Amino acid sequence: MTNVLVCIKRVPEATGEVSLTADGRGIDGTHSGYTTSPNEECAVELAVQAADGGQATVLTLGPGDAIDQLRSALAVGMTDGIHIEADSDAYGPGDVAREIAAAVRAREAGGTAYDLILLGNDAADTGDFQVGVRLAYALGQPVVTGIQNVSVAGGVATLTGEGPDGTETYEVSLPAVVTILEGGVEPRYPSVMGRMKAKKAPVEVLAPSAAPAGSGRESLTVPPPPPNQVQVLGTGPAAAPAFVSTLVELGVIR
Amino acid sequence: MIAVLVEVEDGRAALVSQEALTFARGLAGDGDSVEAVVVAAPGTDLSAVVGDCAAYGVARVHVADSAELSSYAAAAWAGVLDTAAGDASVILAGGSNRGSEILAHLATRRDLPMAANAVSARVDGSTTTLQRQVVGGAVIETMTLAASPAILTLAGHAVEPVPADAPGAAEVVTTSPAIAADDLRARVVSVTPRAGGDGASLTRAKIVVGAGRGAGGPDGFGGVDALAAKLGGVVGVSRVVTSLGWRPHHEQVGQTGNRINPDLYVPCGISGAIQHWAGCSSSKTIIAINTDAEAPMVTKAAYAIVGDMHEVIPAILAELDKR
Ligand SMILES: Cc1cc2nc3c(=O)[nH]c(=O)nc-3n(C[C@H](O)[C@H](O)[C@H](O)COP(=O)(O)OP(=O)(O)OC[C@H]3O[C@@H](n4cnc5c(N)ncnc54)[C@H](O)[C@@H]3O)c2cc1C
Ligand SMILES: Nc1ncnc2c1ncn2[C@@H]1O[C@H](COP(=O)(O)O)[C@@H](O)[C@H]1O
Secondary structure, three states: OOOEEEEOOOEEOOOOOOEEOOOOOOEEOOOOOEEOOHHHHHHHHHHHHHHOOOOEEEEEEEOHHHHHHHHHHHHOOOOEEEEEEOOHHHOOHHHHHHHHHHHHHHHHHOOOOOOEEEEEOOOOOOOOOOHHHHHHHHHOOOEEEEEOEEEEEOOEEEEEEEEOOEEEEEEEEOOEEEEEOOOOOOOOOOOHHHHHHHHHOOEEEEOOOOOOOOOOEEEEEOOOOOOOOOEEEEEHHHHHHHHHHHHHHHOOOO | OEEEEOOEEOOEEOHHHHHHHHHHHHHOOOOOOEEEEEEOOOOOOOHHHHHHHHHOOOOEEEEEOOHHHHOOOHHHHHHHHHHHHOOOOEEEEEOOHHHHHHHHHHHHHOOOOOEEEEEEEEEEOOEEEEEEEEHHHOEEEEEEEOOOOEEEEEOOOOOOOOOOOOOOOOEEEEEOOOOOHHHHOOOEEEEEOOOOOOHHHHHHOOEEEEEOHHHOOOOOOHHHHHHHHHHOOEEEEOHHHHHOOOOOHHHEEOOOOEOOOOOEEEEEOOOOOHHHHHHHOOOOEEEEEEOOOOOHHHHOOOEEEEOOHHHHHHHHHHHHHOO
C-alpha cells in the first residue's frame, strides 16, 4: 500500500485555432472545452496502479470548474481530491509549487503522509517544466523528471524513462516526487461504476495559502497561420507522377 | 558573462546546445563572453566538444570531473552548473528534457524564476523581457523575468545553429567539485538499449512519412512503412494512432511526442491539430496526403495530394518502382 498524490491542471483543449481572452492575457477555452495533459492522464494511471489499496489523492489548483478534471481522475480510481480554488493563470510555477507543498503539509499534519507525488513533466498550456522540481525542493524530497513507468516495492520506487543513451532506470527511496511523460502506460477509461463513485468521492476545497507572485506574463499572441499556399499536386492515385517529380525537384530522389 | 549548459551527444556538443550557444552569442553585449559548462562521466573524451564550443565562440569551457558524476543525477549536475556559472548575467540551456530539468533545479536552488522555451530575449540590467513558446508553440507569450541572472531554456529548433565568424581558442578549466549526498538521491542506476525502437532516429531523420487516424487500423500502415523504406526515411505517427495502440508511442510526433525537423515530411491521414503541428512545424517541406482538402495539415503544407492514402500510396510506390 502506497499513499500517492497526483497533481493535474485544467487546460484549454484547443486542437484548431487558439482563441485568446478579451484582455489578450489568457487562452479562452469556452468553445474548445477543457482537459488535462496526456502526461498527467498517464500520471493518474500510474498513481492508481502504485496506490494498490493506499490513498490515491488527486489535486488541482484551478477555478471552480476544475472540479470536472478532478472528477475525471476520481472516475478512474483515485480515492479523493484536493481542490485549491484559485485562478491558475494568476499563479506562476513557483506559486503553484508552494501551494501544493502547503496542501501536502496540511495533510501530513492531519495524519496522511504521501509516499509518492506524481506530476506531469510540463503543463500542456504554459509548459514551464518546473513545478515538480520546485515542489520537491520545498518538501526536501528527491525528484526525477520525464519518467514513463513507476513501480513501488519496499519503500523504493523504480522509475524508468528515455534518456539520450537508452532507457534509464532510477531507484529512489520514498518519499519522492516524480514527473511523468506520456508513453509508458495507457490511461484507462472510466467505467459506469467509476463515474458513480467519482460523484460521491470526497473533495477537500482549500483556499490558497498566500498571494501569488505571478508568472511574469505580459501578453499572449497567436502567430497568424502561414498563408495557404499549398500547391495541390492532384487528386487520388493520378497524382502519383506529380508526387515523384516533386521529390526529384526537391532533390530527395534522383 | 553568459553561461551555457552544453550537453554531450555522441562525443560532440548536442544540437540543442549548438542552438543555445548561437542564441547566447546573440545575447552577449559588448565585452560579454560566453562560457560553456560541460558535465560528463570521468574519463570521457571531451576534445571534440571543446572544439565545438570554440567554433561557436565560447571563451572558456568549464569541465566538471568528479567520480560522483559517473552516472546522471540532475541535482548534482545543477550544483556543478551553479558553481561554474558564478555571477553570470544569463544562464541558458537547450530545451531538451535534460536541459530543462537541470535549469529547473538551478533556478530552485537560487530561488529565482525560470523561463522555458524562449525564442527571443532582451536583457536589460536585472530585467529580461522575452518571448517564449507556450501551448506547444501555438501561442507566443511575452514575459518579464524580473531577476538576475535570467535563467532560460531555448525552444528546440528556434534558432539555426551557426558557428562564430571569428572563433578563438577556448580555455578549458577542469574542476572536481564536491557533490552533496542529497544531490545523489536520484541518479540513474542503469541504462539499457531501447527495447524496440527509438524516438531519437525520428528526431534526426531527414525524411519522415507520417500516418494518422486515416490509416484506418493497425493493419493500415503497410503503405507508409513501404514508402518510408523506399525513401530512406522513418515513420512518425499522430497521437490517435498511439492511443489506439496501432503503433508504439516512441513513433509519436507532436507536443507529447517527438519534435522532428526533416527536410521532407509526408503526413498521410493526419488532420494537423496544433499539438501535432507543434512537433512537425520545423519540417522544411511538407507534402500532405489527405481526403480533406481543408484539413489544417493540407492548408499548412507546401504540397498536397487530395485523396485516400490507401489508394495514393500504392500508386506512388508503383511510380517509384518504374524508375
Ligand atoms: C495536451 C495535448 C497534447 C497532445 N499531443 C499530441 C501529440 O504529441 N501528437 C499528436 O499527433 N497529437 C497530440 N494531441 C492530440 C491532437 O489534438 C489530435 O487529437 C491528434 O493529433 C489527431 O490525430 P489524427 O490527425 O491522426 O486524427 P484526426 O484528427 O481524426 O484526423 C484524421 C485525418 O485523416 C484524414 N483521413 C481520414 N481517412 C483518410 C484516408 N483514407 N486517406 C487520407 N486521409 C484520411 C481526415 O480527413 C483527417 O484530416 C494532443 C492533444 C492534447 C490536448
Ligand atoms: N495549477 C496546477 N494545479 C495542479 N497541478 C499543476 C498546476 N500547474 C502545474 N501543475 C503540475 O505541474 C506539472 C508541470 O507544470 P509546469 O511546470 O507548469 O510545466 C503539470 O504537468 C502538472 O502536473
